[in-house]
Amino acid sequence: MTAVAAQGGAPGPLARARWAVTDTLTITRRNLLVWMRVPAYIVFTVIQPVMFVLLFRYVFGGAIRVPGRIPYVDFLMPGIIAQTAAFATFGTAIALAQELKKGVIDRLKSMPMARSAVLAGRLVADTGRMLVTILIVVGVGYAVSFRFQNGIVPAVGMVVLATVFGLAICCISAYTGLAIGDEESVQAFGLIWLFPVTFLSSAFVPISTMPGWLQAFANNQPVTFVINTMRGLALGGPIEANLLKSVACLAAVFIVFVPLAVRAYRRAG
Amino acid sequence: MSPSSSGPASAGPAILVEGLTKSFGDVHALRGIDLSVPRGTVLGVLGPNGAGKTTAVRILTTLLRPDGGRAEVEGHDVVREPAAVRRSIGLSGQSAAIQEELTGRENLEIIGRLYHLSWPTARSRAADLLKQFDLVDAADRPAKNFSGGMQRRLDLAASLVGQPQVLFLDEPTTGLDPRSRLGMWEIIRSLVAGGTTTLLTTQYLDEADELADEIVVIDRGLVIASGTAEELKGRVGGDVVEFTVPDRRRVADAVAAIAQVGTGEPHVDADTGVVSLGVGGGGSDALIQAVRGLDGAGVETRGLALRRPSLDDVFLALTGHAAEEEERPGKRRGRRGGRGKSRNDTKPRDDTAKGES
Numbered sequence: 324m325t326a327v328a329a330q331g332g333a334p335g336p337l338a339r340a341r342w343a344v345t346d347t348l349t350i351t352r353r354n355l356l357v358w359m360r361v362p363a364y365i366v367f368t369v370i371q372p373v374m375f376v377l378l379f380r381y382v383f384g385g386a387i388r389v390p391g392r393i394p395y396v397d398f399l400m401p402g403i404i405a406q407t408a409a410f411a412t413f414g415t416a417i418a419l420a421q422e423l424k425k426g427v428i429d430r431l432k433s434m435p436m437a438r439s440a441v442l443a444g445r446l447v448a449d450t451g452r453m454l455v456t457i458l459i460v461v462g463v464g465y466a467v468s469f470r471f472q473n474g475i476v477p478a479v480g481m482v483v484l485a486t487v488f489g490l491a492i493c494c495i496s497a498y499t500g501l502a503i504g505d506e507e508s509v510q511a512f513g514l515i516w517l518f519p520v521t522f523l524s525s526a527f528v529p530i531s532t533m534p535g536w537l538q539a540f541a542n543n544q545p546v547t548f549v550i551n552t553m554r555g556l557a558l559g560g561p562i563e564a565n566l567l568k569s570v571a572c573l574a575a576v577f578i579v580f581v582p583l584a585v586r587a588y589r590r591a592g
Numbered sequence: 593m594s595p596s597s598s599g600p601a602s603a604g605p606a607i608l609v610e611g612l613t614k615s616f617g618d619v620h621a622l623r624g625i626d627l628s629v630p631r632g633t634v635l636g637v638l639g640p641n642g643a644g645k646t647t648a649v650r651i652l653t654t655l656l657r658p659d660g661g662r663a664e665v666e667g668h669d670v671v672r673e674p675a676a677v678r679r680s681i682g683l684s685g686q687s688a689a690i691q692e693e694l695t696g697r698e699n700l701e702i703i704g705r706l707y708h709l710s711w712p713t714a715r716s717r718a719a720d721l722l723k724q725f726d727l728v729d730a731a732d733r734p735a736k737n738f739s740g741g742m743q744r745r746l747d748l749a750a751s752l753v754g755q756p757q758v759l760f761l762d763e764p765t766t767g768l769d770p771r772s773r774l775g776m777w778e779i780i781r782s783l784v785a786g787g788t789t790t791l792l793t794t795q796y797l798d799e800a801d802e803l804a805d806e807i808v809v810i811d812r813g814l815v816i817a818s819g820t821a822e823e824l825k826g827r828v829g830g831d832v833v834e835f836t837v838p839d840r841r842r843v844a845d846a847v848a849a850i851a852q853v854g855t856g857e858p859h860v861d862a863d864t865g866v867v868s869l870g871v872g873g874g875g876s877d878a879l880i881q882a883v884r885g886l887d888g889a890g891v892e893t894r895g896l897a898l899r900r901p902s903l904d905d906v907f908l909a910l911t912g913h914a915a916e917e918e919e920r921p922g923k924r925r926g927r928r929g930g931r932g933k934s935r936n937d938t939k940p941r942d943d944t945a946k947g948e949s
Binding site for chain 1: 650653654655675678679681683688689691693694698702703705706707708734754
């Protein structure tokens with residue numbers, strides 16, 4: 324066997340911090356390579372959102388009246404982008420559940436790498452993947468005559484907010500993936516909660532068209548806050564109130580689910 | 593292979609386990625086992641499904657905390673110095689380290705990076721291992737196109753990227769076809785010849801016999817016997833007389849006819865009609881007596897023979913039940929799905945399902 328650089332004894336704190344970063348990047352690279360090699364993943368993360376855009380733009384859109392004088396496609400796109408970000412996290416939950424089941428996480432844990440890297444690398448890769456999907460959906464939106472009305476900086480702000488929102492959902496999905504640990508159950512569970520919270524919001528239709536009891540929910544849930552903020556950023560109009568509520572809700576999700584996901588990961592295997 | 597990493601070079605055994613216990617709820621997976629593996633030797637840990645083998649390996653590889661007792665690898669306590677333990681070990685078994693969408697080469701390079709090798713070193717290490725494990729031709733194909741045997745070899749290669757001083761092989765051939773099994777044995781033998789201390793778990797008695805210097809037999813969380821393969825065979829009480837009774841109704845007569853010949857109770861396999869009997873050092877005299885007894889009783893037999901005891905006999909003598917009742921390669925379900933390596937593995941009776949199914 325060839326000589327391999329000695330790994331030395333116990334690493335100092337500085338070396339450990341550096342390894343935590345490089346290990347995270349290595350795992351990120353591995354996850355992205357896998358993603359690019361599986362056609363089904365590409366279909367799931369790219370084709371599906373594009374189909375949603377076309378479906379709502381051309382099939383349902385004609386029947387939906389939105390307030391003000393904006394075209395439906397402009398109303399629609401921020402909602403679809405948020406949903407795209409949320410649905411992208413199915414992949415997070417499924418991948419972690421699979422790795423757990425196959426024993427990949429066990430094996431990585433038996434190696435002298437930074438233990439945080441498995442989870443961190445998963446979140447970084449999936450956030451990158453999500454951003455790519457969001458940009459593709461924006462591109463498709465432009466092709467079907469969606470336009471940002473409010474200038475470039477708020478437009479970038481909208482994409483950033485969608486990504487942060489997606490990352491928050493990603494943390495929830497990471498937790499459910501590790502806690503449930505079975506890919507079919509994880510997928511079913513994802514559908515059960517992600518469909519309602521994204522559809523029962525201001526994503527696709529004005530909430531005022533829903534029955535009263537549903538309005539009470541739809542008006543006061545985080546996804547609506549985020550989408551209304553995104554809409555404000557994309558199209559103009561006041562955003563302060565919704566932005567504050569969004570930030571508070573997203574912060575709450577991070578505060579609750581990051582520790583839960585870390586705990587589930589520690590116990591996993 | 594020179595010890596490259598970590599810690600005080602202790603003079604003691606490479607693996608030391610004392611009074612190790614672990615329970616999952618009210619299932620006692622380990623009920624106080626002791627092990628000692630001298631450097632450069634191979635310990636075979638033999639036992640049926642659910643015996644506690646995988647639990648022991650998981651504790652020794654820092655994946656599970658024991659409830660009681662002590663375990664050290666290369667002088668490092670697995671609970672207090674897990675990082676040092678991880679720097680000295682390699683773990684392989686089922687193909688868990690393999691990412692099927694990546695090529696064999698990519699898999700090894702990424703593992704190398706996770707062992708904090710530089711890119712050029714990780715690349716050359718991967719190339720060397722691919723050569724060593726006869727995977728050069730397949731190196732740049734996705735691992736999902738590999739045969740079961742190739743995946744295991746790649747997985748084993750992955751566990752060697754960090755040049756471990758101690759290697760844990762958790763059922764390295766479970767689920768492989770006979771030819772791939774022999775190939776794995778060949779590879780494991782050459783590794784061991786290089787001086788890597790190895791702990792190998794298996795439910796296959798022939799595997800332990802082939803590869804291990806010392807064998808411990810574990811059943812229901814306890815070490816029930818230990819020694820070399822030869823010593824364990826001695827425990828059966830020497831040679832074995834064995835024959836088949838084609839007419840199942842006459843099995844009882846056959847057993848009665850030879851009852852006085854052996855050193856213990858005859859064992860009957862009800863399914864196959866095979867009767868076996870330990871006859872101590874009696875050898876050919878015992879064989880002649882058995883023939884006379886069976887002839888006198890008028891029982892027809894086939895394949896009557898005297899043979900050296902196998903480890904199957906040992907297991908039967910020690911535990912009263914056969915070691916390989918359920919699991920044989922080929923019986924397993926699909927390549928991935930059937931691996932039974934479910935999340936629930938940390939829970940009680942799943943020690944059965946874990947890795948071992």
